[in-house]
Amino acid sequence: MSFSLSHPVNTALLLYILYLLQRIIVPSTSIPRTPPTEFKAGYSWMPRTHAPSLLYTTYTPRTLAKFSGLDGGRILLAIAGTVFDVTAGRGFYGPDGMYGNFAGRDASRGMAKQSFDSEMLTPIDQPLDKLGDLTPEEIENMKGWIEHFTNKYVVCGQLVENDAGEL
Numbered sequence: 001m002s003f004s005l006s007h008p009v010n011t012a013l014l015l016y017i018l019y020l021l022q023r024i025i026v027p028s029t030s031i032p033r034t035p036p037t038e039f040k041a042g043y044s045w046m047p048r049t050h051a052p053s054l055l056y057t058t059y060t061p062r063t064l065a066k067f068s069g070l071d072g073g074r075i076l077l078a079i080a081g082t083v084f085d086v087t088a089g090r091g092f093y094g095p096d097g098m099y100g101n102f103a104g105r106d107a108s109r110g111m112a113k114q115s116f117d118s119e120m121l122t123p124i125d126q127p128l129d130k131l132g133d134l135t136p137e138e139i140e141n142m143k144g145w146i147e148h149f150t151n152k153y154v155v156c157g158q159l160v161e162n163d164a165g166e167l
């Protein structure tokens, strides 16, 4: 039995095989002209909203204080010079939260000494707390909190002196 292109079935088969080969060699990407913006029970090309992005930057005690969450916005706090975005923990750090006193502040001393006392917080117009008087146990305690915060929240900056930008 010989293969003859004069037979219409053979011709159709050959064309189909060529078409399949072309699909394999040049796969169709089928990118929509305008990406859909809605999720319609299946794969979507774009998420509904952009993933939140954070800029790592420097904060001073004064600029950090603006992120106390009192306005319903972001909540930041610092421990040993590292600034964490704790907005996701609004229940803890929001105005009604148990740890709301640390919002927008350098929480190092309070974390180290496990205390909410107001004297744990350095006034925002004063130089940074150098923490030189902490005991080894208190420093370890503070490091434990740093580990907790690093694992749970986003590190978003560094705390520097109020006058650092004026040097």
Ligand code: HEM
Pocket: 086, 089, 092, 099, 110, 111, 113, 114, 115, 116, 145, 152
């Ligand atoms: C009456 C004493 C206290 C009780 C009953 C208490 C209770 C709690 C509870 C239930 C949590 C949540 C744990 C979790 O789900 O991961 C928590 C977390 C926490 N506690 Fe306390 N706490 C007390 C004292 C303190 C003190 C004195 C401090 C001062 C530094 C403190 C700082 C924190 C912090 C920073 C967190 C972590 C919150 C977070 O994950 O963002 N706690 N506490």
